[in-house]
Amino acid sequence: MSGIHKAISYAIASVVAFAMMSVCIKILSEHYPVVQIVFFRSIFAFLPIMYMLQKHHLWRSLKTTNISGHLSRSLIGVFSMALNFAAFAYLPLADATAIQFVAPIALTMLSVPLLDERVGPWRWSAVLIGFVGVVIMTSPTAPDNDSAYVGMALGLCAAILAALAMIIVKKMSATENSLAIVFYFTLISVVLSGAFLPLYWQAPESLFIWGVFIAAGVLGGLGQILTTRSYQHADAAIISPFNYLSIIFAMIFGFTIFGDIPSLMMILGSFIVVASGLIILYREVIRDQFITRVNPMSMQPVTPLKDDIDDTMTAAEVARSEYEIPLPEKAYAVKKSNTSSEPLSETIDIVEEKNDKNTLD
Numbered sequence: 001m002s003g004i005h006k007a008i009s010y011a012i013a014s015v016v017a018f019a020m021m022s023v024c025i026k027i028l029s030e031h032y033p034v035v036q037i038v039f040f041r042s043i044f045a046f047l048p049i050m051y052m053l054q055k056h057h058l059w060r061s062l063k064t065t066n067i068s069g070h071l072s073r074s075l076i077g078v079f080s081m082a083l084n085f086a087a088f089a090y091l092p093l094a095d096a097t098a099i100q101f102v103a104p105i106a107l108t109m110l111s112v113p114l115l116d117e118r119v120g121p122w123r124w125s126a127v128l129i130g131f132v133g134v135v136i137m138t139s140p141t142a143p144d145n146d147s148a149y150v151g152m153a154l155g156l157c158a159a160i161l162a163a164l165a166m167i168i169v170k171k172m173s174a175t176e177n178s179l180a181i182v183f184y185f186t187l188i189s190v191v192l193s194g195a196f197l198p199l200y201w202q203a204p205e206s207l208f209i210w211g212v213f214i215a216a217g218v219l220g221g222l223g224q225i226l227t228t229r230s231y232q233h234a235d236a237a238i239i240s241p242f243n244y245l246s247i248i249f250a251m252i253f254g255f256t257i258f259g260d261i262p263s264l265m266m267i268l269g270s271f272i273v274v275a276s277g278l279i280i281l282y283r284e285v286i287r288d289q290f291i292t293r294v295n296p297m298s299m300q301p302v303t304p305l306k307d308d309i310d311d312t313m314t315a316a317e318v319a320r321s322e323y324e325i326p327l328p329e330k331a332y333a334v335k336k337s338n339t340s341s342e343p344l345s346e347t348i349d350i351v352e353e354k355n356d357k358n359t360l361d
Contacts, residue, residue, distance in 0.1 A: 007234030010226045011242040017223035019249035024216035029089040033200035034082050035193050042189035044217025048225050061177040073168040074188035080161035083154045090151025093254035094262050098247050098270040099155035104277045105130035106163035114167050126279035133272030240281050244274045
């Protein structure tokens with residue numbers, strides 16, 4: 001199986017894992033406190049993370065000097081997760097899933113004031129199109145359906161906070177390893193939700209519910225690993241569009257498990273939001289920008305951003321030895337003088353790989 005085929009297989013498997021996790025969240029959110037769901041989702045997500053750390057001997061990648069960055073990113077991420085889970089109690093599964101894809105649109109808007117990025121007419125047009133899609137999605141067919149309005153408001157707030165978390169991830173990418181960002185986010189999520197758990201604890205009423213709590217965390221962590229694997233075998237331009245399959249699986253699971261029938265307005269709004277996101281992704285690829293590879297379903301970075309490596313090692317060697325990434329057509333040599341906090345794209349030299357052997361100039 002070729003690298004691209006492996007990447008697509010991993011991407012689709014991760015989408016299914018996150019969709020199944022959403023089913024678990026939907027089941028739990030209607031009867032159990034959000035704090036309790038966040039706690040179980042986070043603590044059992046540690047299992048696959050610890051497995052990856054141990055299997056690939058990546059413990060040194062957890063070293064960090066940016067504690068404040070991890071705290072701010074994690075606090076915003078925890079609140080975003082909580083609001084997102086709360087939205088599942090008020091919305092059909094497909095609706096709650098689709099509203100999460102507002103995050104890339106919000107990220108584009110926030111990147112101008114917070115990252116000083118220049119957004120051209122194409123991406124502003126995509127933002128406007130996405131806004132129209134959001135308006136359509138947030139227009140429940142029943143005018144007296146207050147719960148739908150509450151759910152949409154919670155979902156939109158969660159998406160905006162997720163975009164803020166992505167902004168922080170972009171800033172941290174100059175110095176932090178993505179696995180460290182995932183690890184500390186999960187750790188802080190466990191600590192923060194665990195601190196409030198005694199106030200909201202509600203004992204699961206059956207072994208089935210215990211299994212749903214555990215499955216929500218394990219599926220979330222598994223989806224994270226599968227997403228990471230997919231990005232190790234192909235570029236973001238190939239993988240990112242597959243994230244939108246989440247809406248399709250949510251519609252299928254929502255109909256078969258919960259009996260949800262998506263409204264025409266929801267389908268139309270979702271299509272417009274997806275189109276907007278794909279336009280933004282396309283323009284990022286055309287402009288050859290650094291693409292923050294964050295899965296909207298997990299709100300986590302999914303590829304190595306910068307590794308804690310010795311200056312004499314090349315990034316290609318690290319990718320091959322620690323992350324099992326095939327050498328690309330172009331290899332990236334890390335400057336030995338890189339001791340600043342400048343963006344990674346400004347601190348590497350792109351050099352052509354020699355045709356006869358894998359050596360760097």
